[in-house]
Amino acid sequence: MTAPSFWLDSLGPITPRPPLAGSIDVDVAIVGGGYTGLWTAYYLAQTAPHLAVAVIEAEYCGFGASGRNGGWASGLFPVPEAKLTSRYGPSRAAAMHAALAGAVDEVGRAAAAEGIDCDYAKGGTITLARTPAQVRRQQGSAGFLDAAEASAICGAAGVLGGVYSPDCAALHPAKLVRGLADAVAARGVQIYEGTRVRRIARGLVETSAGTVRAGTVVRALEGYTVRLAGHRRSLAPVYSLMIATEPLAAGDWERIGLRRRETFADERHMIIYGQRTADDRLAFGGRGAPYHFGSRIDPSYDRVPAVFDNLRNTLTEMFGIEPDIAYRWGGPLGIPRDWMPSVGLEDGIAWAGGYVGDGVAAANLAGRTLADLISGTRSDLTALPWVGHRSRRWEPEPIRWLGINAALRATSLRDALERPRAS
CATH class of the missing domain: 3.30.9.10 (D-Amino Acid Oxidase, subunit A, domain 2)
Structure with a gap:
């Protein structure tokens, strides 16, 4: 197997976990084994340990952007603060940026707590x-x-x-994502790698190996969202x-x-x-x-x-x-069409993503927010302006390409x- 980045190559050979071997029932099915899906599973395992959680990944955890990015855990947000302020007001815009800045520190704290040596250095x-x-x-x-x-x-x-x-840390992204997968698995979360998802709907995830039935389905695929049926124009x-x-x-x-x-x-x-x-x-x-x-x-x-x-x-x-x-x-x-990342939960389907390339810290914030939404916890995180935001769909082809x-x-x-x- 040829590693798709320097970061993943530096870890040596990666042996994927076993794939899904048939239909199962869980409380929460997370589609995507990158930062967003794994952080969601990590915080759910802490705050709602009674929930049965499964992560379904087409390749192996970290195969996508989480194992290939520039290694910036940054407080950057793709929507300028002035635009956020005009849309949501100054206090909510400031809360969004403060939460992202805090996520930079939370990534370092959680990595240290789990013994994940991901070369974290907060130099700004x-x-x-x-x-x-x-x-x-x-x-x-x-x-x-x-x-x-x-x-x-x-x-x-x-x-x-x-x-x-000062709100940025350099890190080794593949060490972080693979270590996070190990930490999640150690908390009892089921991780199925090598399992491609064909379709998601309320209450179910259809895969190449069976159906996962779940009370909540989480879409956490970032750029690969377009491979899901019905999502070609979402991102x-x-x-x-x-x-x-x-x-x-x-x-x-x-x-x-x-x-x-x-x-x-x-x-x-x-x-x-x-x-x-x-x-x-x-x-x-x-x-x-x-x-x-x-x-x-x-x-x-x-x-x-x-x-x-x-x-x-x-x-x-x-x-x-x-x-x-x-x-x-x-x-x-x-x-996303308006460059606005989002997090949400509606009718049993949750999602997070559209980070526009600044997802290392944002995915941590999204994972904590999704954990609160799924467990029914009202918090400062669930009141952030990106929660529940819906970007309009991209134009059909060939307009999109042009x-x-x-x-x-x-x-x-x-x-x-x-x-x-x-x-």
Whole structure:
């Protein structure tokens, strides 16, 4: 079995748990063995241990985005606070952001409590400004730094400023998700790997190996939601790709910095993201891969040579290095039509997701929230503005394909226009 990311490869061979062997009855059936599904199971096992819970996963826990992401447990939310404030009011918008910031700490606390060594380091995150236009967008933001202050954290070329937030931790995502699966199984939750779900409905999950009957069904599939019958337009699976270098020399790290393993990005429109790994590699990713017609997902889409080349060239341009690339990988993430993640429970079917690539900490918050919703506990979490939110469906094809890919091209063009021209 070829691991689909550096993170998963570093764990060595993964032996999936046994698949479902026939129809069963449980109280809660969770579809998806990534962060969202596993955190939901974890907190249900603590707060409602009388419930019989089963997790059903098509491959193995962490096969999807939970084992392939950039390793940022961040307090970022894809909807700007100003928009949240206009829609829900200042107090609820502030509560949403405070809850996400708290989730960064909760991930670290829970990992430590379960003995999961996931290389967690809460160094915060810095978004660099490297063009005048990027500086203008950042000025007035909380945490704004001047060029010297930003460069002291991340020594990229041409830094003009930056925005720093303490609400982010770098971690090894595959160590976290596999350790979390072990912790969940140790609490008596049944995990069935290698079991593909065909359809969900109130009270049942139809799989390739039998029917799971449950009082509550949880949909926790993120970008893979489109593979469920009736959900082709619920989320758009957009690919994000990554590279990991060989470990860099100490002299390189003296120039680059990231001494507390701060995560980093810059203010360009086409998202990039990176971290210094615990073994001194640069793990670096970005968007730019095309959206595929009909929301198709295929392993061949995980690798786009032109995007990998762009990522390597960006590292060279940013840090003045010619890195040896040890790993290249990618995978789909889930984007709702309005970019608003959501959590909810209606008529026996619960869901969470649409994290737009910032799901490591958000999935923890979602898991705690789902546990409260399923157990009937009213809490501050169940009053957050993303609870019960319903994004409208994406447009049918070919409008969806044309629109998403046109937006990707326009984003690249905006960045090109903002680059300083050579004199």
